[in-house]
Amino acid sequence: QKEVEQNSGPLSVPEGAIASLNCTYSDRGSQSFFWYRQYSGKSPELIMSIYSNGDKEDGRFTAQLNKASQYVSLLIRDSQPSDSATYLCAGERGYGGSQGNLIFGKGTKLSVKP
């Protein structure tokens, strides 16, 4: 069973701190990974995608991928209360493109305290 695992949290950080969200995956064939943010009662919003080993930065967000360790992470710098949400990690199932092949973790709930 191919899986994406996340710590459910809640992860609580003070405002201005760095929030670190982690995800592991079991399918070594997975090539593409995504982070979604989901506010309570809302739908998931794509915030980062990463396809190759290393870091990818976009504003306050940095995604990191380590395929050897089958590990994906999301760092949020200068965390704001508005970042409080559930963060979903998704990986491609590993046999080619198609969004139907995405496997989602169950999400990590982040709480940023003012």
Added chain:
Amino acid sequence: KAGVTQTPRYLIKTRGQQVTLSCSPISGHRSVSWYQQTPGQGLQFLFEYFSETQRNKGNFPGRFSGRQFSNSRSEMNVSTLELGDSALYLCASSTGPENTEAFFGQGTRLTVV
């Protein structure tokens, strides 16, 4: 540019009834996927359509079905509703099967009583 549009936003149905949900993808997007989200199971893939053809299907019973029209709009149908079908149903679109970057609609909250 308009996002993914799902209708209706909320539905209340009784057991045994059937329901049809609609999804209009982002303009130019031709791939549409459907997901069921529940607190216990998280996001579960239902099926994916591209060019009016179902390309992938998740592990859901045959009561769950879908289709895609020539304008890329998609519908999903659930027949003989069960209490356990209560969930948030999400539609996501992408440009095509070569692209796994998916954008979600606001979802349809289905409650079965």
